[in-house]
Each structure stands twice: as structure tokens, then as C-alpha cells.
Amino acid sequence: MSTLKAVRGTRDLLPPETELWNFVEETARRVFARYNFGEIRTPVFEDTQLFARGVGEETDIVSKEMYTWEDRARAQSEKAQSLTLRPENTAGVVRAYIEHKLGETGLLQKLYYIGPQFRRERPQKGRYRQFYQIGAEVIGPPSAGSESPLRDAEVLEMLATLLDELGITGWHLEINSVGSAMDRPRYVAALREALGPVKHLMCEDNQRRAETNPLRVLDSKDPGDQEIIDKLPKIADFLDESSKAHFAAVCAALNACGVPYTVNPRLVRGLDYYTRTTFEFTHGGLGAQNALLGGGRYDGLSEIIGGPKAPGIGFAMGEDRLILTLEAQAAARTNLADAYVAPMGEGLNPAALKLARELRRAGLRVELGDGGFRLKKSFEMGNKLARKIVLFGEDEQQSGILTVKDFASGEQVKVPRADIVPVLRK
CATH class of the missing domain: 3.30.930.10 (Bira Bifunctional Protein; Domain 2)
Structure with missing residues (x-):
């Protein structure tokens, strides 16, 4: 099938x-x-x-x-x-x-x-x-x-x-x-008259347009017809x-x-x-x-x-x-999230979700990892999806000091939870 x-x-x-x-x-x-x-x-x-x-x-x-x-x-x-x-x-x-x-x-x-x-x-x-x-x-x-x-x-x-x-x-x-x-009907009539003797030299589409809708001939991008089109009457002369x-x-x-x-x-x-x-x-x-x-x-x-x-x-x-x-033009905005929250153990998943919710409600774009991931996988996933990673282990939960790493610069800093939003926005 x-x-x-x-x-x-x-x-x-x-x-x-x-x-x-x-x-x-x-x-x-x-x-x-x-x-x-x-x-x-x-x-x-x-x-x-x-x-x-x-x-x-x-x-x-x-x-x-x-x-x-x-x-x-x-x-x-x-x-x-x-x-x-x-x-x-x-x-x-x-x-x-x-x-x-x-x-x-x-x-x-x-x-x-x-x-x-x-x-x-x-x-x-x-x-x-x-x-x-x-x-x-x-x-x-x-x-x-x-x-x-x-x-x-x-x-x-x-x-x-x-x-x-x-x-x-x-x-x-x-x-x-x-x-x-x-003005337009007068110009169309003039175009038809001018196209009459030469339309057989044009591409099949323009031969048809010369009969049904002569104005469309002027839009043609066919390279073989441009010399003929350049010699056709100009609309400015009929206004x-x-x-x-x-x-x-x-x-x-x-x-x-x-x-x-x-x-x-x-x-x-x-x-x-x-x-x-x-x-x-x-x-x-x-x-x-x-x-x-x-x-x-x-x-x-x-x-x-x-x-x-x-x-x-x-x-x-x-x-x-x-x-x-x-x-x-490479004018697209970045597709990366602002942060990847990485819980360091499955027991921290609920608290990590709470942190992600706080960050999202502050207007940040956040990806949430999983405590079942090894540290190496969390970093690999975070590097693909976000500009920065927020490590959330038991020490971070108890102290309220979060570890943030910027993937572009490689810089890693400790940030109080209350100050995390402006750091992630940079």
C-alpha cells in the first residue's frame, strides 16, 4: 500500500x-x-x-x-x-x-x-x-x-x-x-492592432493572450518575445x-x-x-x-x-x-528557545516544571528537559533547542541559586532564582 x-x-x-x-x-x-x-x-x-x-x-x-x-x-x-x-x-x-x-x-x-x-x-x-x-x-x-x-x-x-x-x-x-x-479600451485596441502582424512570432501563450487579453502580453517574461514587446505601444500615450x-x-x-x-x-x-x-x-x-x-x-x-x-x-x-x-537574506529571527530547563533527576521533574512555568509566564520561550536524561544528553538536547541551559539539581532547589550556561559564549554563571529572567533574556 x-x-x-x-x-x-x-x-x-x-x-x-x-x-x-x-x-x-x-x-x-x-x-x-x-x-x-x-x-x-x-x-x-x-x-x-x-x-x-x-x-x-x-x-x-x-x-x-x-x-x-x-x-x-x-x-x-x-x-x-x-x-x-x-x-x-x-x-x-x-x-x-x-x-x-x-x-x-x-x-x-x-x-x-x-x-x-x-x-x-x-x-x-x-x-x-x-x-x-x-x-x-x-x-x-x-x-x-x-x-x-x-x-x-x-x-x-x-x-x-x-x-x-x-x-x-x-x-x-x-x-x-x-x-x-x-483609456484602457483604447489602449487594448491599439495593442491588438500592433500585435496582429507579429503575434505568430511569439510563444504559444502570448499568441493566445494577443487574442484574449493583450495586456497580459506585456507581463510576459519569455526572453524570446521581449524585443517585440518593447516595440508595442505605451499606455502613457493613451491616458x-x-x-x-x-x-x-x-x-x-x-x-x-x-x-x-x-x-x-x-x-x-x-x-x-x-x-x-x-x-x-x-x-x-x-x-x-x-x-x-x-x-x-x-x-x-x-x-x-x-x-x-x-x-x-x-x-x-x-x-x-x-x-x-x-x-x-538570512533575515530570519533565531528559532532557538531562550532556555532549556534541565532537571537533574526524575524526582526533580515536578519542581522543574514549576520553574519552566514561572519563566514562560515572564514571557520567555522555554524548553523543558527530563530528569531521566543523563547530563551529557541534557546538554546535547539543550544545545540543539535553546540559547542557554538552566541546570536544576537538588543543590539548586535548596539554595535557590541556579546554574546557567550560554551555549554561544561557553560562559557558565550562578544566578539567584529571583534574578534569572533578565539573565535569560540577554
């Missing part, structure tokens, strides 16, 4: 790796809170029409990558409902905004999420079929300032702060404008005055707060709901597929899925790829 394994494109996250994941998520929550964002948790599956209408039926996500099934009807008179595991979360957040009438508050809704998404794509390093995203959305009625370019700049400044606080160095911000809902002014204001605000960026005229992002500002944060440590996170403005998405006018801007950060960057 064959051994069951995780399904291809999924994997288990185990200690000590999960400590780094927790660090990333805790840092994100802390930063988002400073910008007055609150957490939203939406279902992991939605009505398929939400993504077909919101993301776009001709996008690769909807046409090729979604996990969709027919939910069985409860009665013969009912029609089975088509459901889909969420391939992204912006559409779900906007659906929740509409369903719960959040726009009626008259305030901006600043919402973040952390959780799994699902796409049936070719698994590769940093890309999985069940993957994890950290994202945020700012959405609300125009009267609340949701269309303001200041909102765009604030989100970008927040992301720069988050990456800095995660310890990621060498990130690079690229921005562009894809214009209004009226109306309002879109140009909006983008100029975003750039001015970024300049004022000192967030460095580059304007990339090829950065259009292929999802149907994007308007005006689009952006990506990239990092050289990820190779050709170098995007850490991306996002943009989606001023018409609410109306597309049946809601009121509610301009918004948001982003999604691939947590899997972010972890790879942190590991490559």
Missing part, C-alpha cells in the same frame, strides 16, 4: 519554518494597525460568477487556473451552484463590502487579510497551488476620498515601511498608470488629462515622503478590474519571477459585481515568495 503524501502543488509548513511565517504575519498586523487597518476574513470559496465578472473571464486565472465545482442541489427543484476556491481575495473583499453595506457608513474601509488562495498552475519554486497572501484594500464612496491619489501613495508608503520592518533590503518599487475605464494628473499627484506624494520608485510603462497587470495606478515591489533575489507583491487601483470593480460606486486600491503580497527572500 503506497504512502499518502501532500497533493502536488501543496506542502506542509513545519517548525522551525513556521516561526518565520509567524514573524512575517505579526509584523504585518503591527504595521497595518498603525495605519488604522482592520482585519477581514472572507470564505475560501465563493460563487464562481464573482471571479468571472470581477477578475475577467479572459484572464488566465479564470480561464485556466481556478478550482471550480458544481455544488449539489439540496432539492430537485434547485439548480446546482457553481463554486470556486478563491484564486485571489480582492473580489471577495469587495463582495463583502457590498453585502454588508459598508459604504453606508460614509467612511473609507481600510481592510487587510492573511490567508490561503488557490490556483491550478505549474508548481515551481515559490509558487504553489495552495499559496498564501497578505493583502489590504482601501475602498469607500467617493465622498470619503477614495479616489484621491493620496490614498495610492499612502498604501505604497505603508508597503515600503512593512518591507523595511521585515528586514528586506534591496527592494525596488515600479509604478505606472493604466488610465481610466475609457486622458485626468488620469495623467492623478498619476502625477501619486508621484509627487511619493517624492515628498521619500519613497523611491521607477516608472515602468510596461507595468499594466492583466486583471480586468485595474484602473489608473498599478505597482509592483520586486527583489533581485527571486530570479526572473522577481515580484514580491503587486496591486493597483480598481475604481469600477464594485459596479462590475453589482454594487455602488466605490473606488478602491489594494495589493496582495505572496507570503511564500516573501519567506524565500527573508531566508536568502
Whole structure:
């Protein structure tokens, strides 16, 4: 009988790796809170029409990558409902905004999420079929300032702060404008016309995209197609005055707060709901597929899925790829416990547990050994699991003076039990 394994494109996250994941998520929550964002948790599956209408039926996500099934009807008179595991979360957040009438508050809704998404794509390093995203959305009625370019700049400044606080160095911000809902169709038409005579020279995927979703051609990393793509029309030549002014204001605000960026005229992002500002944060440590996170403005998405006018801007950060960057930079925090409490005899196990409880309640991370271990094994286990070992024998129990050894320095000291916490924190 064959051994069951995780399904291809999924994997288990185990200690000590999960400590780094927790660090990333805790840092994100802390930063988002400073910008007055609150957490939203939406279902992991939605009505398929939400993504077909919101993301776009001709996008690769909807046409090729979604996990969709027919939910069985409860009665013969009912029609089975088509459901889909969420391939992204912006559409779900906007659906929740509409369903719960959040726009009626008259305030901006600043919402973040952390959780799994699902796409049936070719698994590769940093890309999985069940993957994890950290994202945020700012959405609300125009009267609340949701269309303001200041909102765009604030989100970008927040992301720069988050990456800095995660310890990621060498990130690079690229921005562009894809214009209004009226600019974009004119540009798509121009792209189709320009691609017509040359699309047969491109890879199979780009030949298909040239017909179904020309904007996706600009995202292509296929090296053989780059010379053709570089000669295609630029979106900047198709922007109306309002879109140009909006983008100029975003750039001015970024300049004022000192967030460095580059304007990339090829950065259009292929999802149907994007308007005006689009952006990506990239990092050289990820190779050709170098995007850490991306996002943009989606001023018409609410109306597309049946809601009121509610301009918004948001982003999604691939947590899997972010972890790879942190590991490559050795920016992870230590995975070791603060102390390993080693009882010197089985009769001392209860008292050692009491000591470990005191240390844990003081906020320390503690591993507890076993009095049945020989001294050599206690030291071996402690060296693998903790920065310091606390020896707890009968002499230590009676005198209240504990023996502490630092594995890194080799220093061994005697410490009164009342003073042990600050010593272990060092």
C-alpha cells in the first residue's frame, strides 16, 4: 500500500519554518494597525460568477487556473451552484463590502487579510497551488476620498515601511498608470492592432493572450518575445488629462515622503478590474519571477459585481515568495528557545516544571528537559533547542541559586532564582 503524501502543488509548513511565517504575519498586523487597518476574513470559496465578472473571464486565472465545482442541489427543484476556491481575495473583499453595506457608513474601509488562495498552475519554486497572501484594500464612496491619489501613495508608503520592518533590503518599487475605464479600451485596441502582424512570432501563450487579453502580453517574461514587446505601444500615450494628473499627484506624494520608485510603462497587470495606478515591489533575489507583491487601483470593480460606486486600491503580497527572500537574506529571527530547563533527576521533574512555568509566564520561550536524561544528553538536547541551559539539581532547589550556561559564549554563571529572567533574556 503506497504512502499518502501532500497533493502536488501543496506542502506542509513545519517548525522551525513556521516561526518565520509567524514573524512575517505579526509584523504585518503591527504595521497595518498603525495605519488604522482592520482585519477581514472572507470564505475560501465563493460563487464562481464573482471571479468571472470581477477578475475577467479572459484572464488566465479564470480561464485556466481556478478550482471550480458544481455544488449539489439540496432539492430537485434547485439548480446546482457553481463554486470556486478563491484564486485571489480582492473580489471577495469587495463582495463583502457590498453585502454588508459598508459604504453606508460614509467612511473609507481600510481592510487587510492573511490567508490561503488557490490556483491550478505549474508548481515551481515559490509558487504553489495552495499559496498564501497578505493583502489590504482601501475602498469607500467617493465622498470619503477614495479616489484621491493620496490614498495610492499612502498604501505604497505603508508597503515600503512593512518591507523595511521585515528586514528586506534591496527592494525596488515600479509604478505606472493604466488610465481610466475609457483609456484602457483604447489602449487594448491599439495593442491588438500592433500585435496582429507579429503575434505568430511569439510563444504559444502570448499568441493566445494577443487574442484574449493583450495586456497580459506585456507581463510576459519569455526572453524570446521581449524585443517585440518593447516595440508595442505605451499606455502613457493613451491616458486622458485626468488620469495623467492623478498619476502625477501619486508621484509627487511619493517624492515628498521619500519613497523611491521607477516608472515602468510596461507595468499594466492583466486583471480586468485595474484602473489608473498599478505597482509592483520586486527583489533581485527571486530570479526572473522577481515580484514580491503587486496591486493597483480598481475604481469600477464594485459596479462590475453589482454594487455602488466605490473606488478602491489594494495589493496582495505572496507570503511564500516573501519567506524565500527573508531566508536568502538570512533575515530570519533565531528559532532557538531562550532556555532549556534541565532537571537533574526524575524526582526533580515536578519542581522543574514549576520553574519552566514561572519563566514562560515572564514571557520567555522555554524548553523543558527530563530528569531521566543523563547530563551529557541534557546538554546535547539543550544545545540543539535553546540559547542557554538552566541546570536544576537538588543543590539548586535548596539554595535557590541556579546554574546557567550560554551555549554561544561557553560562559557558565550562578544566578539567584529571583534574578534569572533578565539573565535569560540577554
